[in-house]
Amino acid sequence: MKPFERVVAEHGATVLRVCRAVLGPVDAEDAWSETFLSALKAYPRLDEGANVEAWLVTIAHRKAIDVTRVRARAPIAVPDVAGLTHEPSRDGLPERGVEQRDDDLWRALAALPPKQRQAVAYHHVAGLPYQEVAAILGGTTEAARRAASDGMATLRRTYPPAGPSAARAPSARASKGSAS
Structure with a gap:
């Protein structure tokens, strides 16, 4: 069995991309850390061919489910609206500079229903075959394929936002060259 450090080096970036796609940029790093802490504990018991x-x-x-549950139970902080001093951007949200495109992508992903967002993340970001996506999500292979397809169709319609700086980045799956 490979040393766990090699497992982290080989799959760490993919897991972080999945966490970002499912949870957004704020909670992704915590979920990534929790994922590898749990994996470290269970790794010695993992089957050799897994x-x-x-x-x-x-x-x-x-x-991600744990984070979502905690988030649902947390109180919502409401800023003092009278104390706001920034001017909103054209879309009504504060300007965010360089990170704007990442924020736009997260908003597009966050607008998807959870199953579609997860199917897109697990298949198109992590490159898992639909059969494994179905096992993770608890459904059929056809349902996983449909959820990912519907999610991608919605993203194609809604992202990138219109404008001169909008450009699509190639998916991790396309760069891996995996087929399923």
């Missing part, structure tokens, strides 16, 4: 990437994405999925 798909490590799918196993890690499954753990990340469970950590």
